[in-house]
Amino acid sequence: MCYREGMGRAEHMLHQAARHGAPLRLGYKLEHRWTRLVGRLLRPILPEFMDRTATVVGGVIYLPLRRGALPDDLIARVVAHEWVHRRDMLAFGPLFYLSYALLLPVGWTARAHWERRAYAVELMLAWEEGGEQRLAATEAELVTFFAGSSYLWMCPGRRRAQRCLAPVSQQIRAGTLQETIPYRHILAAWRGSR
Numbered sequence: 001m002c003y004r005e006g007m008g009r010a011e012h013m014l015h016q017a018a019r020h021g022a023p024l025r026l027g028y029k030l031e032h033r034w035t036r037l038v039g040r041l042l043r044p045i046l047p048e049f050m051d052r053t054a055t056v057v058g059g060v061i062y063l064p065l066r067r068g069a070l071p072d073d074l075i076a077r078v079v080a081h082e083w084v085h086r087r088d089m090l091a092f093g094p095l096f097y098l099s100y101a102l103l104l105p106v107g108w109t110a111r112a113h114w115e116r117r118a119y120a121v122e123l124m125l126a127w128e129e130g131g132e133q134r135l136a137a138t139e140a141e142l143v144t145f146f147a148g149s150s151y152l153w154m155c156p157g158r159r160r161a162q163r164c165l166a167p168v169s170q171q172i173r174a175g176t177l178q179e180t181i182p183y184r185h186i187l188a189a190w191r192g193s194r
């Protein structure tokens, strides 16, 4: 589990994700014709697709901007988030992709369900690195993501988004989320990458 010499933090996270059944590699949206096309199609509703968001498809994390433009630490955080998506994809197969894309008539979307599972990692790392203050600030930031256009209003209304995320923060404060898989493995990998 130790941080191998010469291995960057992101590389370490990729290595650990593969060890724990979530094989992933990095790609760049600007280097593929199909991602550039999707970026053009999504521009009216999701202008940040090409230069501000990472997208995982199959085992590839497509990063925004140019190769080398993002700090290693940020890529490591992206890998930690996509690690959860990759596991869910492998466990649920086409159901993951279908439900991610579809709206469900239950007040929030299935996309919010999957993203809450993945963003639990951001909340867990915020708690790990900055305690209550960082956790609360990260939760407030995520409420905006969940309620707003970044994920096509997957959890519309700030109140609803708060109700969606608050139980995750509670589990983190209690230390119970960190005991479950994949979060236990992700946290150990993160600690080992320092």
Ligand SMILES: [Zn+2]
Pocket (backbone or CB within 6 Å): 081, 085, 115, 118
């Ligand atoms: Zn995600």
